[in-house]
Amino acid sequence: MRKVLFLLVVCITCFGFSQNNQLFDEANALYNDGKYAEAIDKYEAILDSGQHSAELYFNLGNANYKLNNVAPSIYYYEKALLLNPDDEDIKNNLAGYAQNMTVDAIETVPQVGFARIINNIVNTFNTDAWAKMAIAGVFIFVILFLLYHFSYATSKKRIAFVVSLIGLFFACFSVAMAFQKESLDHKDNPAIVFAKESRVKSEANKTSEEVFRLHEGTKVQVLETYDDWYKIELSDKSTGWIPSKDIKILKTF
Template identity: 30%
Template sequence: MKRIIIFLCCLHIILNAETTISVDSLFSIGNRYFSVEKYDYALDAFLAILDEVEHPDLYYNIGNTYYRLGDVGQAIWAYEKGIQLSPIHKDLKYNLDFVNARVKDRIEVPKGILFIEIYRTIKRSIKLKDLLLWGGLMILLAAIAILFKVFGILDVLFAFRMQVFLLIVSTLIHVIALDKYWEISDKNEGVIISPIVNVRSAPIDRNEKIIFRIHEGLKVDIVQSQPGWFEIILLDGKKGWVSHESLLRL
């Protein structure tokens, strides 16, 4: 509580001096606190920015700060949020893998057929809007090929083959985009942020309802929610209820 009051007082003094605190300024303040190992103050600065804007680098710094403070679950949540915004952010992915190695209940996803794994990797690595952009570009190029054929700029056979190729590529891209859209629409995940969580057979806080325990940092699927409770399911099929305060939604 003391650190929050001090931090807010500093902001109040700066504001009274008629100085506008920009997001960049707060980011620099957070980085300076982080560099001198004042992680509590750094986190306050980064979270203040999060109230205004989301950015992969911001979530990267928040995750690093939570990790330094020993909050593995919160760190994983921040890295996951950052990867949602930038699936190809190498530092986020590296740190997420590093911190995930510390999760006690880590469940390995069984690997499938090589072709399917390649497809999933491609789908995870590209944003939906980028897929739609590339798909639209392929259609545009196919239309240009038609115009070039009409005006005799391209050989008829070559133009036809180009049209077919571009339309096939565009179709494949849009199929991947549609699959990704369905995945995003259906996805409802969260990260366990409490050190140890009792998973119950029903949304009732009684000891006899405990069916198993999970630990901080585990990523889970959320099946449904009720006031004060989430029903979750793990990768291995285990299902149960956890309290709202033990989980952060992604």
């Protein structure tokens, strides 16, 4: 019975992928014919089935850009970049085209000093890579410490001891970097403004003072959630509360 159920699930999954591939090809054909709205409907039908990919989001970004849909084009380019951060085409379309359509010109406050150096080191690798390097460091430490313990030659014992300590230090350093990277990734909660114009408030209620306004396509960081409000931060470190309906979180798949 279990085998039958397993085969049934496999068949349904394969059929779903086949259907989505057909939809993707149809959407691409519509895009090439200049029927961008129809192409978007096809791409979104694939998303509704639960399938996500950088290529799918990239094509959605392109189709929305062709229709001058500012917020959706930036939103989908950003989601594509989350799934494939090294893709130059995504980066070029996002920076070279879509972001030029935004109204808000917000300066980025650069990091300086020691914090900048640490963050640059931390962001060199992802959490998994740092964790693997930590394991490698521990492995080197154990092997060379055993070599130090069982070796009789003084020169070999000295070299093994020094290198084992280096391996231990590297392991501890990598663990620290892994935790720091995990912390940074957890705090990183970007979103895109979808409202044509949104009034950002000093507190999470409609009657509070307006601190500034944002327009569609602007990227923000979500810091807190309270009822139907998000506390956001801009790249210039300005903060305020925005209605949750006015923005879309990027890391929601």
